[in-house]
Amino acid sequence: MEILEFNEEIKFDEELILVLGYFDGLHLGHQALFAEARKVAAVLNLKIAVLTFPEKPTLTFEKFSPDMLLKLTSDQKRADLFAENGVDYLVFKDFTSDFAHQTSEEFSKNVVLKFNPKVVITGFDYTTGSDMQNLKSTEDYRVIIIPEQADDQGKISSTRIRKAVEEGEIAQANALLGYAYETTGLVVHGFARGRQLGYPTANLVIKDFIHLPAVGVYTCDVLFHGERHRGFASIGYNDTFNGTEKTVEVHIFDFSGEIYGEKLTVLWLDKIRDMIKFENMEQLIAQMKEDERIARRYRL
Numbered sequence: 001m002e003i004l005e006f007n008e009e010i011k012f013d014e015e016l017i018l019v020l021g022y023f024d025g026l027h028l029g030h031q032a033l034f035a036e037a038r039k040v041a042a043v044l045n046l047k048i049a050v051l052t053f054p055e056k057p058t059l060t061f062e063k064f065s066p067d068m069l070l071k072l073t074s075d076q077k078r079a080d081l082f083a084e085n086g087v088d089y090l091v092f093k094d095f096t097s098d099f100a101h102q103t104s105e106e107f108s109k110n111v112v113l114k115f116n117p118k119v120v121i122t123g124f125d126y127t128t129g130s131d132m133q134n135l136k137s138t139e140d141y142r143v144i145i146i147p148e149q150a151d152d153q154g155k156i157s158s159t160r161i162r163k164a165v166e167e168g169e170i171a172q173a174n175a176l177l178g179y180a181y182e183t184t185g186l187v188v189h190g191f192a193r194g195r196q197l198g199y200p201t202a203n204l205v206i207k208d209f210i211h212l213p214a215v216g217v218y219t220c221d222v223l224f225h226g227e228r229h230r231g232f233a234s235i236g237y238n239d240t241f242n243g244t245e246k247t248v249e250v251h252i253f254d255f256s257g258e259i260y261g262e263k264l265t266v267l268w269l270d271k272i273r274d275m276i277k278f279e280n281m282e283q284l285i286a287q288m289k290e291d292e293r294i295a296r297r298y299r300l
């Protein structure tokens with residue numbers, strides 16, 4: 001997959017299938033667009049391009065708050081997901097005021113046609129231009145609109161998944177994503193109390209602007225040096241020790257070793273329980289033994 005910046009000069013000579021949207025998380029709804037794109041691309045023997053934005057379009061319209069920068073994936077994972085979904089050209093365009101103020105006709109001429117698309121694929125609720133039109137087929141390209149992908153609670157959407165993650169409903173988030181929600185971090189030094197508890201933990205610092213699951217205790221898998229290990233993790237303030245800083249800590253079962261400075265990816269699988277402020281360490285250890293049983297028993 002090639003990653004490109006959209007600019008005035010860009011112009012594809014080959015005909016393409018173009019997919020449009022922001023695609024935070026590349027969830028099952030989004031995946032339906034790419035499944036259709038792959039089908040059409042195979043029949044017509046064409047490559048697939050996606051035009052998307054590095055940040056959420058709402059940044060251009062609403063009063064800024066830092067959580068507007070948060071995403072469901074890191075930029076790296078986002079690119080990986082586009083590639084896994086069959087994208088050949090991943091094209092980024094800053095969502096500027098000028099861009100937003102184009103009419104749908106201008107958008108078609110100034111943007112869509114630059115991709116020389118034979119077919120353009122969008123979802124049922126995708127609108128373009130300041131006049132908020134659905135994209136329509138022209139003599140140059142055919143538009144395929146993918147119907148709403150929904151479950152019993154309605155449309156599968158990035159908004160629903162963000163809410164599920166932030167409420168700790170990880171199993172629900174994963175069901176809507178079609179893959180396990182993940183967080184990548186760098187292992188740094190904590191207070192080294194975990195050893196005393198019998199569960200040394202890798203304390204993670206997270207550099208990506210991504211949504212973190214709610215405070216709590218979770219079953220997880222950990223990707224480390226190309227291998228997948230079962231573990232359990234805690235997100236919270238170490239209440240038993242009157243901690244004041246939020247930490248993300250993970251204990252990998254049947255593993256020992258110094259891994260400071262390494263990068264780990266935590267695949268969040270299911271929430272076990274809320275964080276508890278225990279009277280003493282013994283109670284915390286007893287609870288963690290029970291958590292371990294639950295985490296080890298968890299089947300994918």
Ligand SMILES: Cc1cc2nc3c(=O)[nH]c(=O)nc-3n(C[C@H](O)[C@H](O)[C@H](O)COP(=O)(O)O)c2cc1C
Pocket residue numbers: 190191192193194195197199201203217218232233234237238239240241249250251274275276277278284288291
């Ligand atoms: C699976 C798991 C569950 C945990 N549950 C709790 C908890 O309920 N209450 C709490 O105060 N700390 C909890 N902790 C956090 C421990 O207090 C923390 O791992 C320990 O203080 C070690 O911190 P350190 O790595 O900074 O030394 C949990 C940690 C793990 C890995």
Ligand SMILES: Nc1ncnc2c1ncn2[C@@H]1O[C@H](COP(=O)(O)OP(=O)(O)OP(=O)(O)O)[C@@H](O)[C@H]1O
Pocket residue numbers: 020021022023024029030032033121122123124125126146147148149150155156157158159160
């Ligand atoms: N459930 C769905 N079914 C069909 N198409 C969808 C679905 N969700 C999104 N799409 C389409 O995917 C593209 C990207 O959509 P977008 O990034 O707005 O996702 P979203 O999940 O609707 O996001 P948000 O919840 O932030 O509004 C658009 O063309 C949109 O119409």
